[in-house]
Each structure stands twice: as structure tokens, then as C-alpha cells.
Amino acid sequence: MSVAGSLAAAWRILFLTAGAPVIGAVLLAAIGRVTGASWQAAMPSPIAPRLLIAGAALIGIAQMATPLPPHLALWMSPLFVGVRAVVATGLLAFAGARLRGGATVTEAAIVLALYAALVTPIATDWLLGHVPGHAVSSAGMMLFVEQIAGACALTLATGRGEARFRADMGKLMVAAALGLGYLAFMDYLIIWFGNLPAKIGFYAERDGAAGGALVWAALLLGLAAPIALLATGRQRLAGTAVLAALLAFNMWWIGGGPLALVLVVALAVAGWLGVAALVRWRGGRSAHG
16 A cells, blocks of 8 residues: 555544544433433533544545545545535534533434434545445444444543443443444445455455454454453443554554554654643633633
């Protein structure tokens, strides 16, 4: 894979992994408002959804590294993918602001309805934009459960909320992680059992020692470890394990080769330092304001 392709894959991996807890948290807040559950503690920092908008624009740029078949040349073009991603994350940021400010039950229900209507085309862009020939009918559900698992995991890893709330998040996190593993396996099973050689290339490229190691890491960190850790009351470690599992899954699903792995680490460190600097700067302004 070219350097540009590896860089595009690395950004897609980071965007999916970092965006999942933010988007999932807004969804949890909306679900809590509709059902009456006290899940407001799951809400992310107000700046996080706005940062996702910038990251979404770069998803469109990353799409430039993907050769497109003629019938998808317009729909999956970098411009359209980027516009859809920016609009989706912009709506998310607006929804998050409304939920934080005390949105009504009706407004929260509208947020969830819009998400249900838009999640499949957005998931196709984000999860399958690099492999436009590989269609997955459950892509929308895969993105949804990844985002819910990420939000619950970050909540546990940071220790937010009261004990009952964290217990709910732990159970929901395991259920969502199980759902993601089930949906990914069912896509493979359908291709294998249905004898669809035209689609097996996606999994053939992810075969080998590196792919197997990522799959086992995702299974152990995303399922076995959190169940054992939650049973012993180690909620922070359980949440951290699931976040690591989501990264391993995204690295396996997106691919990109060894260079993408190196770039993921480099971009993650740079992003962490950038966010930390921004938080300090905002804190300094507030202190002197």
C-alpha cells in the first residue's frame, strides 16, 4: 500500500476509534432523556463534538486515496463523503448542545430518529469507504454498537457518574461489544457459507499473523477481559480494555499495513498533545476572563 493509502487508513482508524465515545455519549444522553434514565453523566466535553467536525472533513480527504468503481465515482467521491461527514457531525454537535441544555423528550426522540435514518449511509462512508466494492448490510448497526460500546467504555475508564449508572454502563458496554463481534462474524459467515468468492478478498487481505493477532486482541480485550474485570469490580480497567479492543478491531477492519500502525500511534500522540494544549489554553482564558 502507498504512503498516502496508509495515512488515509490511519486517519480512518483514529477517527472511528476517537469518535465512537463522543457520538455514543450523545446517543446515550438522548436515549436516557426518552426513557427517563439518568444517563446525563455520559455526555462528553462540549468541545469534543466540535473537534469531530474537523476530523470528519479529513475523512473526505482520506477518501482521495481510494480508487472508486465507475458506478460509485460520484456518491463515494471525496467531496460528497466529506460533506456528508461534516453535516452528520455538525448535527451531532448541535444535538449534544441541546441535550446538555435541557432538550425535551420530543427533541431527544427526533435526534434518535434522525440518527436511525442517517447511520447506514454514514457507516458505509466511514467503515467501508476504503473498500467500496465490499457491501455490508449491517454496517449501520456495526457503527451504532461500536459507538455505544465506546461511550460506555470511556465513561467507566474515567470513573464518571454514580455507582448505579456505572453498573448500567458496564452491562451495556459488554452487550454492545458482543454485538459488534457478532455482526462482523456474521458478515464473514455469510460470505463463506454462501460461497461468494467475489467478496472473499476483503478477508483474504486481513489474513495472516498480524490480522489474527488483532482479532484475538479484540476478542480478549473486548469480551473476555471486561467480563472478568467487571465481575471483580475493576470498572476502570474494564473500560480501558474495551477502548483498546475497539482500536484493535478498527485496525483489523480498516487495514493499511504496518505503516498505518506506525502512523496511528504518531497521529494519536500528536492529537493527544494538541487536545491537552487546547484544554490548557481554554482553562487559562477562563481563569483570566
